[in-house]
Amino acid sequence: MTDRSAATRRIASFEIDLTRYLNPDGSLTAEPPAFARDREQARAMYALMVRTRLFDKKAVALQRTGQLGTYAAVLGQEAIGVAIGHALAAEDIFIPAYREYAAQFARGVPLHAILQYWGGDERGMAYPEGTPSHHDFPLSVPIATHVPHAIGVAYAIRLKQERRVVLASCGDGATSKGDWYEAISSARIWNLPIVFLVSNNGWAISMPSHRQTGAATFAQKGLAGGLHSExxxxNDVIATRAVLAAAIERARNGEGPSLVEALTYRLHDHTTADDARRYRPEAEVTAAWERCPVKRYKAYLETAGFWSADDEAALIADATAAAEAAAQAFVATAPQAPEAIFDHLYATLPKSMEWQREEVRNRGPIGGGH
Ligand SMILES: Cc1ncc(C[n+]2csc(CCOP(=O)(O)OP(=O)(O)O)c2C)c(N)n1
Incomplete structure (x- = not known):
């Protein structure tokens, strides 16, 4: 065999950075950004995180008591939605997967609308006018199919020369799909104002992340498309907001797309239709609770003098009441006409669908509180 080393030059190499301000015990690794030193902003982020956690608990309880369809819990991943919600500007466009409820709440989606969606009622995705959510996308349960759509939106923004940014979120499992790679590939070629957020929560249902890719990180998948990737x-809401805000700013300034891999952990089952005990070691879950984003951020706030026991009691009471009110609003919602699913999908119903619409109409109501 000939030695070809003399003929070989290294033409590319790469590094992936990981940012963390908060250790799991809430202590700081570095001086935090200005927003985390601002009492009001820092408290608002915590309130949203706790509200989301209590909403989530209520949603699971509704499903367990037969009042809600399958629901995807966000337990353990709340900081990511909070960071997205606080990093995006009102005019930006959020194109979510299905676990980033906190971001949706921040942008004006009412709590009960999310329950409505998981109750099989598409009206929950008609977000209120006059809120930033109005121009956002609905949840995407089909994995990664919304990511090329996000490219289309970002392309339109560039074409119209608007200073808006698209943020598309998905899980680690979604990065195995062809449509996800197609989007990554187009983003840099067209220099689109887009940020891809990949929540690596350790699992894609029963498939662990380390079997999802042979690569050391999911972030480096973005490098293949020429994206800024990190x-x-x-589980550190400060770091996640800071990294996303920087990526959003680059996109807004025409400096290209980014991929952010957020390291987290899904503390709940995949959905209420799953039983993770069948495939996931209990010890892994116990260890992950030590990295809980709520506990960590609360410790930071307390040390900073931004949070007291009275604040905590008031927030828990308020967030519990909000979750309860959402549940009641959902349960009290009259079901929509069964054929409404056709009306949501088509402006003009194709002739070939008319008999299907009739058949569904005769079947009885769907959605609403039941
Ligand atoms: C196109 C498509 N294929 C398969 C499924 C079934 N499915 C639902 S969730 C899921 C795993 C998704 O894992 P990941 O992207 O890591 O997101 P996570 O649920 O962990 O947040 C799969 C395969 C689906 N919803 N859509």
């Missing part, structure tokens, strides 16, 4: 501790 990791962040997704």
């Amino acid at each position: 990791q962040v501790d997704g």
